Amino acid sequence: MARRKTITREQILNAAFQVVATEGFAHFTARNIASKMNCSTQPIYLEFKNMEDLKLALFKKIGDYLENEVFSIPQIGDPLIDMALNYIELAQNQKVLYRAIYMENHNEKDYLNKFSYELFEKNLEASGRFNQLTNQKKHELFTGIWIVATGLASLMSGGILTPERKEIVLLIEKAIDNILKDNNEMLETLLFEKEE
Template sequence: MPKQRITKEMVVNAAFEIARNSGMEQVMVKNIADKIGCSVQPIYSYCKNMEGLRRDVVEQVGVFIQNYVRTHIDKEDLFRSTGRVYIQLAKEEPALFRIFILHQRNGISSLDDLYRKETDPHVAEFIAGQLNISTDKAKQLHLNMLIYTIGIGTIFSVTEPGISADEIYMQLEAAYETFLKQALYA
């Protein structure tokens, strides 16, 4: 039988699957080699260091999450449903959610930096138009929901046996209503 040619894509995909099923801490050369069914040598040839491979995995996680959100969002209620989709993601893919939320973000020294780096700049304009509020108020509403969703989603993804999704969604909806009132009447 001819030798299997191991590619970088195979290594990154195997590392992604390991991270998805067991968390980033299990992304190790031996585990990747076992997953692919090869010796550790081909893995080392692609991975000058594990940090670079982990960055590749984080990038693949980001792509996965963008596709997940795009396919699960309610296009009739974009803003409100986005939070629900992230909570659903935390439930269905807790390891990927944690990787996405907890990966190192460089160049962030304020919440405004975080907002600009992590969101589409047109979202605040869209929210402002939908709710008939200023773009600044829409941005603050969006930032508040982003912070709240990250927090409650993280709690949801790390609890055992787990908080019910209904309870989480109820909290998310209460936060939305509170932040919306603040945006509308402040």
């Protein structure tokens, strides 16, 4: 008679999530994950082909967590700015998880970029403000917001900067405005400033 499985795929993913959220990907090993579940490593390899297979499944779980528990929290009512504010709060409130996902070296950068851009497009559509943007402008807007939010997230999580929320919102809004300005208008602004 075959032994009944006592450790499920979901339990393994939850334990892997806990390891990464509290210790980072440097500690993402079968032994550490098994230790969280008080079992041997055997159930991990019964459910997953290898650790890379587990990591890919974990990133899907992390993506679901980010989309449903982190980036979906209403802040000021503008989906794009809310997304940036939630990203910054993740860096402050869940430092190890933030660093593991966005700063540590792992093989899931392509998945993370695709996930982030798709979430950005969803929020862009929900905002309703930028329906006429070209794909190039959307990409520029994504990159610009990402850079500003990451700079703020890093500086704030390290305690180097402590801006108030309204200052953060203003910085993000200014970044959006500058990115969306017509190139000719930006050139005129630069020339005008030089003449003064």
